[in-house]
Amino acid sequence: MNLAKRKLGLMVSTAPEHPNLDTALGLGRAALDRGAEVYLYLIDDGVVGVEDARVQDLAERGAKLFVCAYGCQKRRRPLSDKATNCGLVVLADIVNATDRFLAFN
Amino acid sequence: MAARHPVLVLISEDPRVSHRANEAMRIALGLVAGETPVDIVLTGPAVHLLDEDTDDLVDGDDIAKFRASLKKLGIPFLVEAGAAPADPSWNAHGHPVAPITTEGIAALVPKAERFLVF
Numbered sequence: 001m002n003l004a005k006r007k008l009g010l011m012v013s014t015a016p017e018h019p020n021l022d023t024a025l026g027l028g029r030a031a032l033d034r035g036a037e038v039y040l041y042l043i044d045d046g047v048v049g050v051e052d053a054r055v056q057d058l059a060e061r062g063a064k065l066f067v068c069a070y071g072c073q074k075r076r077r078p079l080s081d082k083a084t085n086c087g088l089v090v091l092a093d094i095v096n097a098t099d100r101f102l103a104f105n
Numbered sequence: 106m107a108a109r110h111p112v113l114v115l116i117s118e119d120p121r122v123s124h125r126a127n128e129a130m131r132i133a134l135g136l137v138a139g140e141t142p143v144d145i146v147l148t149g150p151a152v153h154l155l156d157e158d159t160d161d162l163v164d165g166d167d168i169a170k171f172r173a174s175l176k177k178l179g180i181p182f183l184v185e186a187g188a189a190p191a192d193p194s195w196n197a198h199g200h201p202v203a204p205i206t207t208e209g210i211a212a213l214v215p216k217a218e219r220f221l222v223f
Contacts, residue, residue: 044128088135
């Protein structure tokens with residue numbers, strides 16, 4: 001199925017070792033392979049995975065990568081230059097502007 | 106751009122032991138602030154998000170702050186029927202709440218377009 005011009009939003013709030021991340025990334029890869037735009041938002045414990053090689057691989061394939069700045073600050077983690085550091089306004093935009101939105105909590 | 110349907114935020118995490126209940130409420134607040142309609146449902150131990158004393162809750166200061174903001178915005182909590190504690194100090198700040206049955210929660214599902222389940 002060609003998904004050109006379709007948009008998939010993914011939110012991951014669990015730590016990188018949780019199976020949620022692999023599931024979300026697998027969905028993201030499949031969507032990208034079919035021509036969809038993919039938006040991945042890492043939040044809460046998920047922010048720890050922003051520089052994870054698996055996450056960066058999805059970004060290199062074309063996914064737009066966002067990370068919750070509040071979550072990074074709360075965990076005393078430096079802001080990454082490998083993603084867009086942002087807040088819930090951007091998450092709301094992703095929620096509203098994507099054709100499908102899936103949250104992995 | 107407003108969502109066509111509400112986002113259903115279903116919280117069942119226990120704020121006495123997990124920060125995730127507060128995080129779910131923070132996300133709900135962020136969506137509301139972005140003018141996205143949200144239904145917030147508290148089930149099981151998540152009802153403790155409305156405990157008067159937040160000292161015993163994980164991220165209690167944030168919980169007090171975020172729930173006050175939701176109250177100011179007039180966003181009610183839909184509370185699972187029978188889950189609210191009998192303690193008269195529960196919801197002492199008078200946050201708007203409405204009881205909801207399991208069937209009521211199920212009825213919200215087809216009305217929503219996005220789901221955040223914590």
